[in-house]
Amino acid sequence: MRQTIYIREEQVKELLPLSEAIEAVENAFRDKAEGHAIMPPKLIVPLPNGDFRAMPAYLPKQKVAGVKVVNSHPNNRERGLPTVMAILVMIEPETGFPLAVIEATYLTALRTAAAGALATRTLARPNSQKLAILGAGTQGRFQLLSHKLALPNLEQVSIWSLDEDLAWRVKRDLEPQLGIAIEVCPNPQSTVQDADVIVTTTPSRKPVVQNDWVSDGVHFTCIGADAPGKQELDPAILRRARIFLDDMAQGMESGEVNVPLNQGLLKPEDIAGELGEVLIGKKEGRTSDDEITVFSSTGLAIQDIACGAVILRKLGVL
Amino acid sequence: MRQTIYIREEQVKELLPLSEAIEAVENAFRDKAEGHAIMPPKLIVPLPNGDFRAMPAYLPKQKVAGVKVVNSHPNNRERGLPTVMAILVMIEPETGFPLAVIEATYLTALRTAAAGALATRTLARPNSQKLAILGAGTQGRFQLLSHKLALPNLEQVSIWSLDEDLAWRVKRDLEPQLGIAIEVCPNPQSTVQDADVIVTTTPSRKPVVQNDWVSDGVHFTCIGADAPGKQELDPAILRRARIFLDDMAQGMESGEVNVPLNQGLLKPEDIAGELGEVLIGKKEGRTSDDEITVFSSTGLAIQDIACGAVILRKLGVL
Numbered sequence: 001m002r003q004t005i006y007i008r009e010e011q012v013k014e015l016l017p018l019s020e021a022i023e024a025v026e027n028a029f030r031d032k033a034e035g036h037a038i039m040p041p042k043l044i045v046p047l048p049n050g051d052f053r054a055m056p057a058y059l060p061k062q063k064v065a066g067v068k069v070v071n072s073h074p075n076n077r078e079r080g081l082p083t084v085m086a087i088l089v090m091i092e093p094e095t096g097f098p099l100a101v102i103e104a105t106y107l108t109a110l111r112t113a114a115a116g117a118l119a120t121r122t123l124a125r126p127n128s129q130k131l132a133i134l135g136a137g138t139q140g141r142f143q144l145l146s147h148k149l150a151l152p153n154l155e156q157v158s159i160w161s162l163d164e165d166l167a168w169r170v171k172r173d174l175e176p177q178l179g180i181a182i183e184v185c186p187n188p189q190s191t192v193q194d195a196d197v198i199v200t201t202t203p204s205r206k207p208v209v210q211n212d213w214v215s216d217g218v219h220f221t222c223i224g225a226d227a228p229g230k231q232e233l234d235p236a237i238l239r240r241a242r243i244f245l246d247d248m249a250q251g252m253e254s255g256e257v258n259v260p261l262n263q264g265l266l267k268p269e270d271i272a273g274e275l276g277e278v279l280i281g282k283k284e285g286r287t288s289d290d291e292i293t294v295f296s297s298t299g300l301a302i303q304d305i306a307c308g309a310v311i312l313r314k315l316g317v318l
Numbered sequence: 319m320r321q322t323i324y325i326r327e328e329q330v331k332e333l334l335p336l337s338e339a340i341e342a343v344e345n346a347f348r349d350k351a352e353g354h355a356i357m358p359p360k361l362i363v364p365l366p367n368g369d370f371r372a373m374p375a376y377l378p379k380q381k382v383a384g385v386k387v388v389n390s391h392p393n394n395r396e397r398g399l400p401t402v403m404a405i406l407v408m409i410e411p412e413t414g415f416p417l418a419v420i421e422a423t424y425l426t427a428l429r430t431a432a433a434g435a436l437a438t439r440t441l442a443r444p445n446s447q448k449l450a451i452l453g454a455g456t457q458g459r460f461q462l463l464s465h466k467l468a469l470p471n472l473e474q475v476s477i478w479s480l481d482e483d484l485a486w487r488v489k490r491d492l493e494p495q496l497g498i499a500i501e502v503c504p505n506p507q508s509t510v511q512d513a514d515v516i517v518t519t520t521p522s523r524k525p526v527v528q529n530d531w532v533s534d535g536v537h538f539t540c541i542g543a544d545a546p547g548k549q550e551l552d553p554a555i556l557r558r559a560r561i562f563l564d565d566m567a568q569g570m571e572s573g574e575v576n577v578p579l580n581q582g583l584l585k586p587e588d589i590a591g592e593l594g595e596v597l598i599g600k601k602e603g604r605t606s607d608d609e610i611t612v613f614s615s616t617g618l619a620i621q622d623i624a625c626g627a628v629i630l631r632k633l634g635v636l
Contacts, residue, residue, distance in 0.1 A: 054372040071414020096389020
């Protein structure tokens with residue numbers, strides 16, 4: 001009788017390097033754009049202090065399907081637990097056999113960082129040198145690591161957090177590892193000054209970046225807005241920008257554009273398309289060095305399944 | 319750091335006796351009827367040869383939430399695998415922490431048998447002596463075991479299967495254990511003759527039981543129909559009967575009543591309500607000894623979560 005394997009977080013860290021996660025997420029986005037992905041909208045169940053979601057998907061070209069189960073409890077830090085924790089169930093499409101169950105808290109952080117880096121690599125000006133990061137939680141940290149891989153000319157990093165301690169901790173932990181000076185800034189405005197790429201990873205419900213701080217040509221990777229009512233950018237920035245989402249329906253409902261769309265400050269026609277469409281050449285990405293580009297990530301089950309597949313292939317299960 | 323525990327099938331078999339599963343399912347149905355259950359509709363994803371489903375639920379009174387991931391691949395027997403295999407992820411509501419991952423193939427069979435027995439205990443005439451079972455797959459077998467607990471006066475069992483070998487195997491395996499004679503019948507008509515309780519567990523898409531074979535007073539527990547297009551009873555039986563579902567919306571879409579409702583042979587008003595409403599005394603169940611009663615099971619995530627909770631309490635995790 002075949003056995004389901006259970007994969008602990010430590011094994012995930014060993015078997016899933018960031019570079020391979022980026023490649024896996026790129027393939028998943030390409031599959032989606034080519035119509036080779038089946039992914040119903042997430043199911044969200046409310047809980048005390050937060051919620052949990054069931055995120056199923058099937059990637060026929062990867063020969064694998066699965067469901068991620070993930071929570072969001074914003075006040076978990078007080079209890080010494082991560083805000084977001086996840087379990088990923090991987091399924092053999094031909095039989096439905098549960099191949100593996102993967103502890104996927106680290107995988108979730110990694111696949112989100114991978115999507116951000118992929119978007120930046122695809123949409124930012126190729127010679128981008130200065131990276132600004134707003135928010136220094138788990139995603140601020142992971143996006144910094146993934147952007148190091150996405151930006152070959154990266155020379156300067158500035159970071160800001162509402163909790164300044166968190167930003168100093170990122171500097172202390174990652175400066176030696178990356179070999180790049182990390183400047184902790186006192187406010188968002190000083191952080192984004194002269195930046196080529198701006199990554200937003202805050203839980204904000206009002207704009208953190210104002211339009212008049214932002215020069216032409218900047219690329220934004222927006223991670224924080226993943227639920228209706230959340231936003232990080234002044235809508236005036238979005239109106240200057242060429243905007244891409246990870247998924248049109250989910251992105252318009254809960255991503256960076258959801259508030260301005262609801263307020264009538266942005267129209268669905270103002271959104272250029274999905275990142276995957278740029279990757280497969282169906283849509284043009286950045287059209288000039290002066291253009292502002294925006295990628296809004298809400299997080300897709302296909303990213304999780306694709307990263308899980310990397311691990312299962314290494315273990316010989318897939 | 320807290321660890322998620324992984325519970326193998328063998329441990330489930332030890333920790334979850336059928337009698338406790340029936341009690342847990344009863345509590346879950348009561349909670350639902352009292353408005354203490356949060357359960358969005360299942361998400362179904364098509365796969366080659368079958369499909370898989372994500373079934374989330376939250377039971378506030380049990381202080382637990384979770385998601386069951388389960389497939390349905392009708393031709394799996396050819397590959398030496400069960401048709402239905404499942405994994406259950408159990409979540410702590412206050413934090414979203416994944417308390418446990420449970421191998422839930424056995425649990426799924428058990429909780430379905432528990433719902434069937436609960437319905438029979440609630441709706442059949444108390445002195446019922448003869449049980450007929452149509453279909454001798456996993457559910458035929460489990461329903462026989464659970465009905466032994468539900469029917470204190472059980473004296474006779476008859477069983478039929480399209481694959482007669484399966485029925486003989488049930489007789490061989492369970493007759494000694496139950497201490498009751500099991501008669502293998504050549505066809506559905508001879509099986510249901512004089513039965514007080516009829517349990518249907520076939521994958522049929524046309525009626526298996528005809529109206530003129532059925533006397534007044536019989537109770538039906540219908541398990542097989544769990545998808546649009548499936549049915550096991552002649553619609554004329556349903557028109558004579560007092561009908562209860564596990565869940566109104568899901569039951570009308572995919573349970574025993576779905577085909578006759580679609581054909582206009584039955585109206586939504588012809589359905590008396592949910593089993594849970596009878597359990598809490600909100601609706602009357604059987605109203606006379608001459609009445610035919612029908613329970614249609616489609617399977618609810620709250621049954622899985624409630625059974626998972628029994629296991630976690632025994633392990634001290636809940």
